[in-house]
Amino acid sequence: MKIKKIMISFFITLCIPVSTILAYTNKVYIGGENVGIEVKTNGVLVVGLYEVNNDLIASSSNINTGDYIVEVNGKRIVNIDDYVNEINNDNDKEEIDVKVKRNSTYFDTKLKLVNDNNEYKTGLYVKDSVSGIGTLSFIDPTNNRFFCLGHQINDNSTNELLDIDGGSIYYSYITSIDRSSKGDIGEKEAVSDENTKYGTITNNTIKGIYGIYEGDISNKKIYEIKSKSDIALGKASFLTVTDSDEVKEYTINIDSINLDDDIKNLAFTVTDEELISKTGGIIQGMSGSPIIQDGKIIGVITHVIVDNPKKGYGIFIENMLEEAEKE
DSSP: OOOEOOOOOOOSSSOOOOOOOOOSEEEEEEEEOEEEEEEEEEEEEEEOOOBBBOOGGGGTTTTTTEEEEEETTTTEEEEEHHHHHHHHHHOOOOEEEEEEETTTTTEEEEEEEEEETTOOOOOOOEEEEEEEEEEEEEEETTTTEESSSOOOOEETTTTTTTEEEEEEEEEEOOOOOOOOTTOOOOOOEEEEEEEEEEEEEEEEEEEEEEEOOSSTTTOEEEEBBOOOOOSSSSSEEEEEEEBEEEEEEEEEEEEESSOOOOOOOOOEEOOHHHHHHSSSSSSOTTTTTTEEETEEEEEEEEEOTEEEEEEEEEHOOOHHHHHHHHH
């Protein structure tokens, strides 16, 4: 069994008023489980440049950190193995032709090759995947589409939305907790089992990641969705894992509601003394934890306030579902 230890913590043309059309489900299977997350980049992602023989050889290529190399000499690049193989296939040349994606545009350029101790180098640090943990938010029973995080997965080198080419979520369990304190956000430390796959990721959006759930749903509970217009200030709770793989419910207070923002819709304060004692409040890895009020799901946790980790933000579940309907 392949086990991975994870220490990273990781949003018609008919003449009918759009507001009257409910395009998505009004009930979901509730989540709360900790999940391992791995996404594949769309091409290889450039995460840095380095010198070869005291020369920054990639500087003339106009390739920057955050760019994606999607082709080498006209051949599609899916992962680092593809990239390395194409470099080695052209080891009698001093440069290779590459196609680069930057934001939503593409350009062609040439990349120098240098033979350094019988190893051909390009002067670029690249990667083809990103791993972390998060919380399974909910599953749409009408199409088995799952949702996690409630916010996007970013490229750490640019802090921009990561352009992905699929990925997976896996069974994961918590091994320890690094508590949050003022100015220092803690995190869940977890182990992920890549042999126990829960689902295939298809999209990374500003309102969360989603894809097709492939795990067992026979024991999952159905929760009704509470409309954003019906959410009230005051008592609520959220579901998450803080020990092993046990999902527990913890109390919060909804302090304010923002109907206009895309992501930070629910400002809340953690009121659960057990959780505060154990985690100090919100920690990394809780992103995606479903928020419950009056027995209905209203949204998921997305952010923590660094100066006061007992406080955070959540996104409306309706906003997440609406984002998926755009595809």
